[in-house]
Amino acid sequence: MNAIGVIVEYNPFHNGHAYHVRKSREAANADIVAAVMSGPFLQRGEPALISKWARTEMALNAGVDLVVELPYKFATQKAEIFAEGAVAILQALRCKAFCFGSEQGSIEPFIDTYHFLESKSDVFNEKLRLYMDMGNSFPKANALAFKDMSPSSGLLDLSQPNNILGYQYVSAALSREYPISPLTIKRTQAGYHDIALTENPIASATGIRKGLLTEKSNIADIEKYVPASTKEILAHYFIQYRTFHYWELYWPLLKYRILTAAVSELQKIYEVEEGIEYRLKEFAAASTSFQGFMERVKTKRYTWTRIQRICVHILTNTKKEEMCSGNSGPEYIRLLGINNRGRSYLQHIKKKLDLPLISKVGSLKGNSIELDIRAGAVHSLCLRPEDQAGYTKREFLPPVVIEE
Amino acid sequence: MNAIGVIVEYNPFHNGHAYHVRKSREAANADIVAAVMSGPFLQRGEPALISKWARTEMALNAGVDLVVELPYKFATQKAEIFAEGAVAILQALRCKAFCFGSEQGSIEPFIDTYHFLESKSDVFNEKLRLYMDMGNSFPKANALAFKDMSPSSGLLDLSQPNNILGYQYVSAALSREYPISPLTIKRTQAGYHDIALTENPIASATGIRKGLLTEKSNIADIEKYVPASTKEILAHYFIQYRTFHYWELYWPLLKYRILTAAVSELQKIYEVEEGIEYRLKEFAAASTSFQGFMERVKTKRYTWTRIQRICVHILTNTKKEEMCSGNSGPEYIRLLGINNRGRSYLQHIKKKLDLPLISKVGSLKGNSIELDIRAGAVHSLCLRPEDQAGYTKREFLPPVVIEE
Incomplete structure (x- = not known):
């Protein structure tokens, strides 16, 4: 079978x-x-x-x-x-x-792109860091860095959301040399x-x-x-x-937690970093909905989904040490x-x-x-x-x- | 004035x-x-x-x-x-x-009782510890120890709730030798x-x-x-x-906090001790109301109010270090x-x-x-x-x- x-x-x-x-x-x-x-x-x-x-x-x-x-x-x-x-x-x-x-819709460009980026990973990472230092979010910096590489034709359009995700799947399989074969449908x-x-x-x-x-x-x-x-x-x-x-139903719990947690407790939560804990605390008290809260917390540097994930980790009280322990x-x-x-x-x-x-x-x-x-x-x-x-x-x- | x-x-x-x-x-x-x-x-x-x-x-x-x-x-x-x-x-x-x-209703028995207990504080504390070791709550052990002292007539009836509270006020003033005078009305x-x-x-x-x-x-x-x-x-x-x-309105928040806090986090909360954190976690998930939760958590050793105070401290995320810092x-x-x-x-x-x-x-x-x-x-x-x-x-x- x-x-x-x-x-x-x-x-x-x-x-x-x-x-x-x-x-x-x-x-x-x-x-x-x-x-x-x-x-x-x-x-x-x-x-x-x-x-x-x-x-x-x-x-x-x-x-x-x-x-x-x-x-x-x-x-x-x-x-x-x-x-x-x-x-x-x-x-x-x-x-x-x-x-x-x-x-x-076809797998070859994924594989070609993987090998292309592998061979140029130093250049790519340098560009990625540069774009992030300019204040771009990680996905945005990633796309810009990739675009800069001017890859030869036949490579993947990494501005498309399902291509991006698929690329990560292919990359996960190839980088670990798993015997599992990647396939894609359009x-x-x-x-x-x-x-x-x-x-x-x-x-x-x-x-x-x-x-x-x-x-x-x-x-x-x-x-x-x-x-x-x-x-x-x-x-x-x-x-x-x-x-x-849906998120709005959990907003009372999230708000309660952000209001009562000390800054030092928020800092222990996975992905809470770079001072975002202060923004979260600043805007929680006055926000009457999750949507309104998110709109206030959002900055250019953080994607909406990244902030939402941070909110999930706060909601579930998931600490850095719980996510990063030993074997990943x-x-x-x-x-x-x-x-x-x-x-x-x-x-x-x-x-x-x-x-x-x-x-x-x-x-x-x-x-x-x-x-x-x-x-x-x-x-x-x-x-x-x-x-x-x-x-x-x-x-x-x-x-x-x-x-x- | x-x-x-x-x-x-x-x-x-x-x-x-x-x-x-x-x-x-x-x-x-x-x-x-x-x-x-x-x-x-x-x-x-x-x-x-x-x-x-x-x-x-x-x-x-x-x-x-x-x-x-x-x-x-x-x-x-x-x-x-x-x-x-x-x-x-x-x-x-x-x-x-x-x-x-x-x-x-008159202040003298409060003052007399204070001096009486002060002079016998070793005996009293010994009895108090004994009654607590027998599994009584603090107020109960306190009343039993006091009763045991067979105080001479003219002393206070310390089984009455307002007498107990008043005694603490008088004791606070006298033990610190404050110039403020205690008075009572019936x-x-x-x-x-x-x-x-x-x-x-x-x-x-x-x-x-x-x-x-x-x-x-x-x-x-x-x-x-x-x-x-x-x-x-x-x-x-x-x-x-x-x-x-009233408490029931805060139950969703308290339940959420107890469910998501690690045992080690609950242990940092003021008055959480002697393993009550395990009881709290054990009964939170299945309880649908604060009243139901309290009835399950209650034991002979803890008064209802003591458990409620613990719940308040969990709700407000009040840590031991915050309550006991330096000058009290x-x-x-x-x-x-x-x-x-x-x-x-x-x-x-x-x-x-x-x-x-x-x-x-x-x-x-x-x-x-x-x-x-x-x-x-x-x-x-x-x-x-x-x-x-x-x-x-x-x-x-x-x-x-x-x-x-």
Whole structure:
């Protein structure tokens, strides 16, 4: 049996994701599709709309055979670290390839660009530092430095968001000489950041979330952009919890924490540096919403997502020492959900696994799993008091199982 | 000019307090009544029903001439430290006497008991330790040890709550040999802990709060137990903020903090000791209310109020080092409100003050004033987001002034 890996957030699962799963399976002629998925907090520094369990169900219902969790310590990081963790887990799962969507659509320019930048890394890093010293954010400086290198034709357009992310995946695999092969399929519809919903049945997750959150419970509005199972799971979630999860609901907690934490405590939080703790404290008291707070804190030097990630780390009280302890690779494979095919695959590779496979937490100790559990507990805190304990208990039950 | 001091919480101000103010003035034949009043969090480990500013207005409208704040570092402490701080501030204000209500009603038994216990402090402390080792709470062990001493008749009944508190005031004054004279008046009506409202126009603050909180906004129910000005101020507060302040409203913040704080962080919080941090963490996740949480955490060894005070310190993130730093006496006199007579008195004594008199914060730095400001900010967090900043800004404005 062989597996193709995909790196996902499924926030929520939509038709574009279904297309990606189908095409990935075809591209690698794979028996199973294994997804490594972010937990309760996402790469852009946002709470997931719904629990990781509901998102796992969506994935299994729409063609994924096996879902494992990308630990918090990778999921809430800049693209480079996010990619390293995700690719390492797919490699640990013995996937023969992984496949991502990109604007580019063919894999060679990714690989060529990787080798080109590797050979010129000194020059590139020098330029990168220069642009950062000029006050640019890291992604902006990265793009400018790359542009300056005037790469020969045939290289990647690194101004496109999915190309950037894909480049990080390829780079993670090649730099570690993993046997896993990178593959890509072309994204033709719905830009990563598109927010308008259109007639096109493929919309971005951002657009779908906006549809769900702006209209509150209006799930019918996003019906045509998602598989029927996604719609059903969203509706069920909303009936059970009366809400989806979004930043504004956590604002009272974040504000409380920023107001009461000493500056020296904020400085212990991961990614809090360069004095941003003073800006956070300065603007928290007078802000009445997360949006208003973010707009005040934002500067040219910090991207919106970087500040959001800092806010996630403050919210979850994630300290520098918890994120940077010792070995930075994944320490376990946490199984979130599985179907028959996924189970057969796991039987097949079980003896070849280098990392412990966890299907129930409790057996494993350590910063990384504790962070995952704490992040889940924090994610529950926007629910009604009587629903929080139930949500949190789910963490300690076995994975989602779907028999096909 | 001479002043009589009173030690108060006014949560809220009621007819019994008005009686106490009038009788205190008479007892000392004083020109002015100066009150030292708790800020946003109270001795029993509860948030005040309304802001300290509204409570100051109540006091000034009902015969108090001068209100100063009992700093958080005294106000949220066991009776002994509470009393030390309050009496030291009244002494610093050059009050010639202070007057408290007690079940006893005459001052001699307080003074006799103080001298009796002073002379037998070794025996007493031995017994106290013994009873504590048997698993009793501090107040319980204190009462048992005192009872064991079989004091001669004429001594105080230290099983009565207001006698206990008064004894601490007397002890604070005598042990430091302050020139301030202790006085007491007899409380005849409404036990300290009474919760039922009756036909009697004097009800306990506990009973009045219960009337206000159980029926939510039903201020008419408590009308006959409070001066007209109190009623008006309560009504105005509720119209402005749509709520009073009580523990359940802070439960989401407390729960969040307990869930996300590391055990080592909880251990840094003032009064968190003997492993109670594990109990707090154990029961926070599954509790859906503050009341439910408290009932689970409660043990024989800890009084309800002691656990509530611990919860206040966690809520305000008050560390051991902040409460116990260096000199434990008051560092300033913070003026909350004043009328003409109070102002004349301050003019009169200004040159004799040993402590800085603060009428606007900002000039003074240090743990104590920072705690006061932080406690106010936390107290605001149960209000609507758009009201929090206004509430908090009040902290930086001049005192309440009433011209008579």
